[in-house]
Amino acid sequence: MVKIVEWDKTLKHNQKFWQTTKPETINKARGIPTTVRNKRVIVAEERIRNILKLGDNxxxxxxxxxxxxxxxxxxxxxxxxxxxxxxxxxxxxxRDWRFIVHVIAMSIAHRKGGYDNLNLEWSGAMLNLCLNQKFNLSGLIFNYMLENTRGHTWAMYPRFIQMLC
Known part of the structure; x- marks a missing residue:
C-alpha cells in the first residue's frame, strides 16, 4: 500500500511540475521557471548538468x-x-548493440513507447557514449524538456523532476 501512495504522490508532483512550466529567456539564457515541491525553481541546462553529473559541458x-x-x-x-x-x-x-539501444531508449530517451528505434539525436548520444567521445547530454535533455513545456507531456522524466529540489 505504501508504494502505491508514493507512486501517486510522484504522479501528482510530476503533473504539477509540467502544468506550471513556461519557457522563458532569463539573463540571456533559456530556462523553465516552474514549481517543484511548492518551491519556485528555474530549470536550465546548467542545473541539469549539476544534478545529473553527466560529465559533459x-x-x-x-x-x-x-x-x-x-x-x-x-x-x-x-x-x-x-x-x-x-x-x-x-x-x-x-544482439549486444540492441541491448544498449534498449537501455538508452528505456532509461533516458524521450520516449512514451516504441523502444525498438532511436531518433537522430539519441542515436548520436548513444554513439558518442559508446565511443567515449564528448557529447552534451544535459543539453539534449534540456532541449526535450523545453519541447515538453509546449505539450505538457507530464509523464517524462519523473525521477529527474524529483531531484530538482
Whole structure:
C-alpha cells in the first residue's frame, strides 16, 4: 500500500511540475521557471548538468550530422536503412548493440513507447557514449524538456523532476 501512495504522490508532483512550466529567456539564457515541491525553481541546462553529473559541458556537441551517425553505426555493424525514417532500428544491430539501444531508449530517451528505434539525436548520444567521445547530454535533455513545456507531456522524466529540489 505504501508504494502505491508514493507512486501517486510522484504522479501528482510530476503533473504539477509540467502544468506550471513556461519557457522563458532569463539573463540571456533559456530556462523553465516552474514549481517543484511548492518551491519556485528555474530549470536550465546548467542545473541539469549539476544534478545529473553527466560529465559533459555546454561546448560539447548536442547533435551529430546524419552522415556521422550513420557512419558510426555502420562501424557497429548496422545493416538497416537510416536515410528514410532517420531512425536507428534495433533489429539492424547485433544482439549486444540492441541491448544498449534498449537501455538508452528505456532509461533516458524521450520516449512514451516504441523502444525498438532511436531518433537522430539519441542515436548520436548513444554513439558518442559508446565511443567515449564528448557529447552534451544535459543539453539534449534540456532541449526535450523545453519541447515538453509546449505539450505538457507530464509523464517524462519523473525521477529527474524529483531531484530538482
Amino acid at each position: 555546454a561546448q560539447d556537441p548536442v547533435i551529430l550530422s546524419k552522415d556521422d551517425v550513420l557512419d558510426g553505426f555502420r562501424g557497429m555493424g548496422y545493416v538497416g536503412d537510416f536515410r528514410q525514417k532517420k531512425e536507428i532500428k534495433r533489429n539492424g544491430l547485433t
